[in-house]
Amino acid sequence: MTDAALHIDPGLRRAILEAVASLRAENEALLARLVRHPSTLGNEQSCLAEMAAAFRGAGLAAWRVPVDAGALADHPGFSPPLIGYEGRDPVVAVHRPRNKVGRSLMLQGHVDVVPEGAADLWQTPPFEPSVREGRMYGRGTADMKAGLAASVTALRALSLLGLQPAAELQMAAVIEEECTGNGALAAMLALEKPDACLIPEPGPGYSALYTAEVGVVWAWVTVTGRPAHVREMHLGVNAIEAATLIAASFKGYEETMNAQEHRHPVFASHNHPINVNFGTIEGGDWNSSVPTRARIGMRIGVMPGHSCREVAREIERRVAEAASDPRLSGATVRTEFKGFMADGCVFPAEQAISRLVTAAHREVTGEELRHYAAPGLTDARFYVLYQGTEATCYGPDSDNIHGIDESVGLQSVADVTAALALTIAGWCGLEAVSGEASRSK
Ligand SMILES: [Zn+2]
Numbered sequence: 393m394t395d396a397a398l399h400i401d402p403g404l405r406r407a408i409l410e411a412v413a414s415l416r417a418e419n420e421a422l423l424a425r426l427v428r429h430p431s432t433l434g435n436e437q438s439c440l441a442e443m444a445a446a447f448r449g450a451g452l453a454a455w456r457v458p459v460d461a462g463a464l465a466d467h468p469g470f471s472p473p474l475i476g477y478e479g480r481d482p483v484v485a486v487h488r489p490r491n492k493v494g495r496s497l498m499l500q501g502h503v504d505v506v507p508e509g510a511a512d513l514w515q516t517p518p519f520e521p522s523v524r525e526g527r528m529y530g531r532g533t534a535d536m537k538a539g540l541a542a543s544v545t546a547l548r549a550l551s552l553l554g555l556q557p558a559a560e561l562q563m564a565a566v567i568e569e570e571c572t573g574n575g576a577l578a579a580m581l582a583l584e585k586p587d588a589c590l591i592p593e594p595g596p597g598y599s600a601l602y603t604a605e606v607g608v609v610w611a612w613v614t615v616t617g618r619p620a621h622v623r624e625m626h627l628g629v630n631a632i633e634a635a636t637l638i639a640a641s642f643k644g645y646e647e648t649m650n651a652q653e654h655r656h657p658v659f660a661s662h663n664h665p666i667n668v669n670f671g672t673i674e675g676g677d678w679n680s681s682v683p684t685r686a687r688i689g690m691r692i693g694v695m696p697g698h699s700c701r702e703v704a705r706e707i708e709r710r711v712a713e714a715a716s717d718p719r720l721s722g723a724t725v726r727t728e729f730k731g732f733m734a735d736g737c738v739f740p741a742e743q744a745i746s747r748l749v750t751a752a753h754r755e756v757t758g759e760e761l762r763h764y765a766a767p768g769l770t771d772a773r774f775y776v777l778y779q780g781t782e783a784t785c786y787g788p789d790s791d792n793i794h795g796i797d798e799s800v801g802l803q804s805v806a807d808v809t810a811a812l813a814l815t816i817a818g819w820c821g822l823e824a825v826s827g828e829a830s831r832s833k
Contacts, residue, residue, distance in 0.1 A: 398748070398751050398752060398755060398814060398817075398818045399818050400814065400817050400818055404817070404822075405755065405814065407553055408549060408550065408553065408810070408813050408814060408817060409756065409810050409813075409814075411549035411550070411552045411553050411813070412545065412546065412549040412806070412809050412810040412813050413806070413810070414549075414552070415545050415548055415549055415552070415809075416806050418545065418548070419541050419542065419545040419805065419806070419809055420523075420528070420541075420802060420805070422446060422541040422544065422545065423521070423528065423533065423537055423538050423541040423800075423805065424521040424528070424530075425442060426439060426442060426443070426503070426532070426537040426540060426541060427519065427521040427528070427530040427531070427532055427533055427537055428519055428520070428521065429442060429503070429519075430505075430508075430518075430519045430531070431503045431504055431505050431532065432504065432505055432506070432507050433474065433475065433504060433568070433570070433571060434475050434480070436480045436503050436504050436567045437479055437480050439503040439565075440456075440480065440481070440482065440483050440503055440565060440567070443483050443503060443540060443565035444456075444483045444485075444565075446540075446541075446544045447483065447485035447544065447563055447565075448485075449544075449548075450485075450544050450547045450548050450551070451487065451547070451551060451556070452485035452486060452487050452547075452561075452563060453485065453486055453487075453488075454483055454484065454485035455483070455484060455485075456481035456482070456483055456484075457481055457482050457483075457484050457578050457579050457582040458477065458481045458578065459477040459480075459481065459482065459567070459568075459574050459575055459577075459578040460477070460578070461473055461476075461477060461574070464574060464577060464578065464581075467577060467581075467778070468777075468778065469573065469577050469734075469773070469774050469777065469778045470572075470574060470577060470733075471571075471572035471573060471574060471610075471731060471732050471733045471734060472572070472729055472730045472731065472733065473568075473572055473574060473730070473731075474571055474572070474730055474731055477574075480567055482564060482565060482566040482567055482575045482576075482578060482579050483564065483565045484562065484563070484564045484579050484582055484583060485562070485563040485564070486560060486561070486562050486563075486583065487547070487556060487557055487560065487561040487562075488560055489556065489557060489558045489559055489560065489820075489823055490823060490826055491558060491823060492558065492559055492560070493558045493559065493821045493823070494557065494558045494559035494819060494820040494821030495559055495587035495588065495819050495820060495821075496559045496560040496561070496562070496584070496586040496587045496588075496820070497557070497559065497560075497561055497562065497586055497587065497588055497589070497590065497745075497815075497816065497819050497820055498562040498563070498564065498580075498583070498586040498588070498589040498590070498775070498781075499543040499546075499561070499562070499563050499564075499589075499590055499591075499592070499812070499816075500562075500563070500564045500566065500576065500579070500589060500590075500591050500771060501536050501537075501539045501540035501543060501563075501564070501565055501566070501591065501592060502536060502565070502566050502567065502568075502569030502570070502575065502576070502771060503537070503540065503565050503566070503567060504566075504567050504568055504569055504570050504571075504575075505531050505532035505535065505537075505570070506531070506535075506570050506794050508531045509795070509796055510796065513796045513797075514529075514796055514797055515529065515797055516529055516530075518530055518531040518798075519531060521533065523802070526801060526802055526803060527791070527799040527800065527801055527802060528799060528800055528802055528805075529797055529798065529799045530798065530799075531798055532798070533798055533799055533800040534594040534787075534788065534789075534790030534791070534793050534798055534799065534800035535593070535594055535790060535793040535794070535798065536569075536591075536592060536593050536594060536787060538592070538594070538787065538788050538800045538805045538808075539591070539592025539593060539594070539787045539788070539808070540565060540592075541805070541809075542592055542787075542788070542805060542808050542809040542812055543563055543592060543812060544563070545809050546809050546810075546812035546813035546815075546816055547561065547563075547813075547816065549809075549810075549813045550813060550816065550817065550822065551825060554824055554825050555817075555822040555823070555824060555825060556822065556823060556824075556825050557816055557817075557820035557821070557822065557823075558820055558821035558822055558823040559587075559819075559820035559821060560584065560586065560820075561816065561820055562583050562584075562586055564576070564579040564583075566578075566579050566771065569770065569771050571610070571731045571732065572731055572732060573732070573734060573769075573771050573773070573774065575771075576771035576774050577774050577778075580774050580775060580778075580779060585779055585780075585781060586775075586781060587781070587782070587819075588743075588744070588745035588781060588782045588783065588819065589745075589772060589775040589781055589782070589783035590745060590749065590783070590784060590785070590786060590812075590815065591770055591771060591772050591783070591784075591785045591786075591787075592785070592786060592787035592788070592808060592812065593770050593772075593785035593786075593787045594787040594788055594789065594790030594793060594800065595762070595764055595786075595787060595788065595789055595790065596764055596766075596790070597789055597790065597791060598762060598789045598804075599753065599757075599761065599762070599786070599787065599788055599789055599804055599807065599808060600761065600762050600763065600764035600786070600787075601741065601746055601749060601750060601753075601761045601762070601763055601764065601784060601785075601786050602739050602763075602764050602765075602766055602770070602772065602784050602785040602786070603658055603738070603739055603740070603741050603746075603763045603764065603765050603784075604656065604658040604659065604696060604736070604737065604738045604739060604765040604766065605696075605736060605737055605739075605765075605766040605767075605768065605769045605770055605772070605773065606659075606665055606666060606693045606694055606695060606696065606736045606766070606767055606768065606769060607693070607694030607695075607696065607698070607700045607703070607732075607734045607735040607736035607737075607769060607773075608691055608692065608693060608694060608700075608732040608734050608768075608769050609691075609692045609694060609700050609703050609704055609707065609729065609732055609733055609734070610689065610690070610691055610692075610729065610730060610731030610732045610733075611689075611690045611692060611704070611707050611711075611727055611728070611729055612687060612688070612689050612690070612727070612728045612729075612730060613635065613638055613639075613687065613688050613690070613711055613725065613726070613727050614685065614686070614687040614725070614726045614728070615631045615634045615635045615638065615675075615685065615686050615687075615720075615723055615724070615725050616631060616684060616685050616723060616724045616725075616726075617629035617630055617631035617634055617682065617683065617684055617685070617686075617722070617723045618682070618684075618722050618723065619681060619682055619683070619684040620681075620682040621680070621681065621682070622680050622681065622682060628682035629682075629719075629720060629721070629722045629723040630682050630683060631675055631676070631683045631684055631685050631686040631723065632673075632675050632676055632683045632686045633719075634686070634719070634720045634723050634725075635673065635675065635686040635687070635688050637714060637717060637719065637720065638688070638711055638714040638715065638720075638725065639670050639688055639690070640714075641710055641711075641713065641714040642668045642690065642692070642710065643668075644710070645666075645668060645692065645706070645707075645710060646664075646666055646667065646668050646693075649666040649693070649695050649698075650664055650665065650666050654695055654698075655695065656695055656696040656697045656736070656738070658696070658738055658765045659695070659696075659765050662765055662767065664767070665693065665695065665765070665767045666693035666694070666695055666767070667691075667693050667767060668690060668691070668692050668693065669690065669691040670688055670689070670690055671689050671690065671691055672687075672688065672689035673686065673687070673688050673689075674686065674687050675687060690707075691732070692707060693767065694734070694735065694736050695736060696735070696736030696737060696738055697736070698736070699735060700732075700733050700734055700735050701733070704729055704733065707727065708727050711725060711727045712725075732769070734769055734773060735773065735777060736769075736773075737769075737772065737773040737776050737777055738776075739772065739776065739783060739784040739785070741763055743782045743784070744782060745782045745783070745784060745815075745819065746782075746784050748815055748818050748819055749761070749784070749786045749811065749815050751818070752810075752811040752812075752814035752815045752818065753786070753807070753811045755811070755814055756807050756810045756811045756814065757807050757811075761786070766785075770785050772784060772785050786808070786811070787808055788800050788801060788804040788805045788807070788808045789801040789804040
């Protein structure tokens, strides 16, 4: 079955696996270099430059694609940004074959990482990669700098054999996967529509093939209360307490959306796919003053089949209802949407790219690839929802992404890199590197 699915002869398969194995140290070194860039929101520039150099080092033409918020604003996949885009243009890179015989492929990844959280709780500093017992620790190791390194290394392995894809191979290193997706949207619109998109996002504690993901809305609720000295507390409206009351009303949303009748079938056996997270709170001025203003930042999951805009209206309705509580009388409440306005998406396991990745993973590991319906979101949705392109995610085993001591399993990174190389070979086909290109090596 493997042979039929992969369409690569056994000798070549072995050669590809050996070439990838010979690059293991190089792959891990690239991963470590990427992790050393603390590429949180607004600080992605140096990591983007590192990726541009890595793409060029793998023989790709690489260039920057600006994220023009004005031009993208009317696109249905656009999310309201949190900050401006100056100076942090995503990188796209393209290989064009001499003779196009195969199918084109986009291998995309994001350089942005979420903040490290309480740095003092990390066993080793979050942006100093550290290897312990076969795992590399550091913010972004799994989510998803390992996937970026693996994509580049997979292509490098083919070129070691004097081979290159016999179809267009696109790669992209984007920003804001963790808050809007606008970087991926800009990159997608800047390139020709590929025949498939594969994003090496990590699996949940094991290598996995994504079969679906939820949508997400980011909402910000600002409560302005009535200030008072605590000795006349009854005269004031405590904005922090008011914000907490509003937040509590969202438990009902979670219960409703996780009820069987609202579930998309792909999430039927999932524990709790739709989550509401209160991620940030700010407010108050002084321990002895009733706080005037408080703002909470929420992340609200959206079940596939429900639109994010419909959920945004539901959020406004729930906030208004909670604000009508007599305990909040005299307070004003404002709801804003900045950050994710993203619909959920299904990635059918039967689609051609998913079947090929499954066969490649089986070839490398001897194991069946597990399916994962993700309660979080990725950039893969853009290709499916707005371009009609097959897309999915498949990546290495991760631990504590978005948490403390994030790590990735290095054997799993090696396996995923090998599976990506086989996937490129099986999807795009291979041709000999041109005379000129091989002389310049
Ligand atoms: Zn990610």
